[in-house]
Amino acid sequence: MRNSKNTVQGISRQALLRLPNYLNYLKKLQSEGVQTVSAPKIAAALGQNEVQVRKDIAFVSSCAGKPKTGFDTTQLVRDLESFLGYDNVNEAVLVGAGQLGRALLNYKGFAEYGVHIVAAFDTDETLTAQTFGTEQRIFPMEKLEDLCERMRIHIGIVTVPAESAQAVCDKLVACGIRAILNFAPTHITVPQGILLQNENIASSLAVLSAHLKKTMTNNPETRSKGD
Amino acid sequence: MRNSKNTVQGISRQALLRLPNYLNYLKKLQSEGVQTVSAPKIAAALGQNEVQVRKDIAFVSSCAGKPKTGFDTTQLVRDLESFLGYDNVNEAVLVGAGQLGRALLNYKGFAEYGVHIVAAFDTDETLTAQTFGTEQRIFPMEKLEDLCERMRIHIGIVTVPAESAQAVCDKLVACGIRAILNFAPTHITVPQGILLQNENIASSLAVLSAHLKKTMTNNPETRSKGD
DNA sequence: TAGATTGTTAATCGATTAACAATC
DNA sequence: TAGATTGTTAATCGATTAACAATC
Secondary structure, three states: OOOOOOEEOOEEHHHHHHHHHHHHHHHHHHHOOOOEEOHHHHHHHHOOOHHHHHHHHHHHOOOOOEOOOEEEHHHHHHHHHHHHOOOOOEEEEEEOOOHHHHHHHHOOHHHHOOEEEEEEEEOOHHHHHOOOOOOOOEEEHHHHHHHHHHHOOOEEEEOOOHHHHHHHHHHHHHOOOOEEEEOOOOOOOOOOOOEEEEOOHHHHHHHHHHHHHHHHHHOOHHHHOOO | OOOOOOEEOOEEHHHHHHHHHHHHHHHHHHHOOOOEEOHHHHHHHHOOOHHHHHHHHHHHOOOOOEOOOEEEHHHHHHHHHHHHOOOOOEEEEEEOOOHHHHHHHHOOHHHHOOEEEEEEEEOOHHHHHOOOOOOOOEEEHHHHHHHHHHHOOOEEEEOOOHHHHHHHHHHHHHOOOOEEEEOOOOOOOOOOOOEEEEOOHHHHHHHHHHHHHHHHHHOOHHHHOOO
16 A cells, blocks of 8 residues: 555545544534535635535545435534544553643543544653642653553653653654654654654744735735824 | 635644744754755655645745755745745734733744734723733733724734633634634634634643553553552 | 437536756 | 765656536
């Protein structure tokens, strides 16, 4: 099977990123009792091209759509969840129990995506004593390897400062972690076969800043309206 | 000037997302006292194609590189910051002072990218009374419009639950916001000309999950090692 | 049937990569 | 000079979009 770094299971990375949006919208329809849905309808709702939606669906759907009616909403939700792996729980560990780390620990959304954070780790001994009202305990770093191996955890969430991010990732890989969600604003190198997903706020801000700069330059009057 | 939704200032969105990585690496070199840097060196450090790096640099750089030596590190850092707009501060408001919102309020990293959150807003009256040790105050939603207009804020950061995200974004747009950083895991529609940047954890997890699922299926022995 | 929708094949578009002459 | 690096033009690659026959 051919598999460049831009494809997973033969589907393009971009398409993969669109799937949660479909799932999200379909779940909403489902909760409203809508039985069937068509590609053009999804496309219109999410502001996308209808052929693109159809192709994406064709990739994950287990049964064909009916001309004129479309697809069965419930079935499509099931297929999407199955394809995305949200139907069987993936356990994860989180390293770095600072402000952001603790916010993620309390973030209920992970469960919805089939991810359950079983434990958090931090070098700060004062944190490991407390619980912060989260169900998970915060352990000292020394326990990381033992816990990952015993529980066979494969997902690591990194919320440490940039300086220690690479070291933490190396450690996680050594502990058997296969996929890393990195929130540290720095470039990380991982061995082949380990998936690194950067959740970097800097990149997002880059897009925003460049866009704002452009619109400001094009419409200078917006800078000087008012006193 | 031609400008599809995939380009900003003529640079591709993908290229734009790479720029903060360059900046990050170059700043590290700068702090180590490295005077010049070449495209191949950057490419090797960040695991990218050297021609791609050169093209990206050509877009933002104010002066040409010297064959055999490369580029002046300091100058390149300056050019990148200038292009990304990190050199002049953009003020932002944050709506939704829940766990994640408060984490972002305390997140020092924003300043580095030229973004300063001036105030937070929430419907929860119990939150607006407290301060949470952050420098910013949390205001009731009613004050949003007045503050945005008076201070001419153009960036909005949305950290509300999915259900209220669309309403909040509409409100922000009405208040004169031009760019929205959306952390709510839902699809949002904005008028043309308003930039929406989704920071959706669901998408990241989709990539992770699909990847894990694939590797699990391909190497089933990894599921059953041990007892 | 007529019309909406599906699924597929071909055309377009854009981004990445390769090849190469120019330069220090 | 020789070799590394630059910047640009052409080739490749992949994703999106358009066109269209098939189907209910």
